[in-house]
Amino acid sequence: MTSENASSSSRGSTDNxxxxxxxxxxxxxxDARVGKTSVLRRFTENLFDEEYKQTIGTTFASKDVSIISxxxxxxxxxxxxxxxxxxxxxxELRRQFMKGAAGAIIVYDVTRPETFMxxxxxxESFRETCPDAEVVLAANKTDLEEARMVPREPGHMLRDxxxxxxxxTSAKTGTAVVDVFKEMATLILERKLQEQRDxxx
Numbered sequence: 001m002t003s004e005n006a007s008s009s010s011r012g013s014t015d016n017x018x019x020x021x022x023x024x025x026x027x028x029x030x031d032a033r034v035g036k037t038s039v040l041r042r043f044t045e046n047l048f049d050e051e052y053k054q055t056i057g058t059t060f061a062s063k064d065v066s067i068i069s070x071x072x073x074x075x076x077x078x079x080x081x082x083x084x085x086x087x088x089x090x091x092e093l094r095r096q097f098m099k100g101a102a103g104a105i106i107v108y109d110v111t112r113p114e115t116f117m118x119x120x121x122x123x124e125s126f127r128e129t130c131p132d133a134e135v136v137l138a139a140n141k142t143d144l145e146e147a148r149m150v151p152r153e154p155g156h157m158l159r160d161x162x163x164x165x166x167x168x169t170s171a172k173t174g175t176a177v178v179d180v181f182k183e184m185a186t187l188i189l190e191r192k193l194q195e196q197r198d199x200x201x
Contacts, residue, residue: 021064021076024188026181027098028083029122030107031115035140038171039107040083043181048172058097059083065185069193077185081105098126102188103134105180110139110168111147116154123162134187135164138180143170 028036037059041047044061062080069075082101084094098104104126108115116139123135139155142148152168159166165183167176 019064019076019078021078022189022192023078023080024102024185024192025080025082025100026103026105026184026188027094027101027126028081028105028107029094029126031109031112031118031122032085034107034109034112034115035171036107037083039105039138039140039169039177039180040081042171042174042177044081046174048174058085058093063181065182067182067185067189069186069189071193075189077189079181079185081181095125095129098129101126101130101133102191103136103184104130105136105138105184107138107140107169108150109141110150111141111144113149116150116158119158134184134191135162136180136184136187137162137164137166138169138176139166140169140171142168142175143172 028040030036038048040059040061041049044063060080060082062078064076064078066074067077082097084097106119106122106126108119110116119137126133126135137155137158139150139152155166155168158164165187167180167183169176169180171177
């Protein structure tokens with residue numbers, strides 16, 4: 001993964017640099033230590049590091065996925081995923097990086113209720129900057145069953161409240177991590193295709 005201080009990625013576009021498909025920018029949001037970087041690394045590299053390393057500012061990684069759209073066509077989607085440091089000191093930096101994002105994956109740690117309680121703040125902050133973008137929720141660290149303090153039911157309440165897909169994930173075991181990103185890619189792609197159809201009418 002690469003550290004950066006600025007982003008010029010667009011909401012969604014086709015990439016002419018040898019990649020034949022759609023390219024979208026997605027941000028990872030959530031409190032510090034919820035496992036955002038681990039989720040991203042599991043998805044892009046299929047690796048997990050037991051040692052916690054604080055994200056300084058932002059990092060990003062990308063991965064291509066094949067998505068079968070609603071019209072039964074298979075399309076290539078490149079997700080450029082920005083991992084936002086969760087510390088309060090990065091609030092303004094996060095706001096800059098959120099601008100123009102096609103979607104956000106908002107993560108909390110099921111062993112730390114305070115990270116669940118902060119979800120509304122993350123959601124509202126993203127909605128203020130990107131009112132029409134897609135959101136997917138990830139309840140992470142579900143492998144830590146004995147330490148779990150936030151059960152499924154509150155997560156389902158968030159799902160209904162935010163009207164956003166909800167997944168129980170584990171970056172350590174890989175549970176549902178790919179599902180989260182494929183769900184995001186599908187949602188963004190369908191929105192983009194609908195925009196293209198509307199424009200063509």
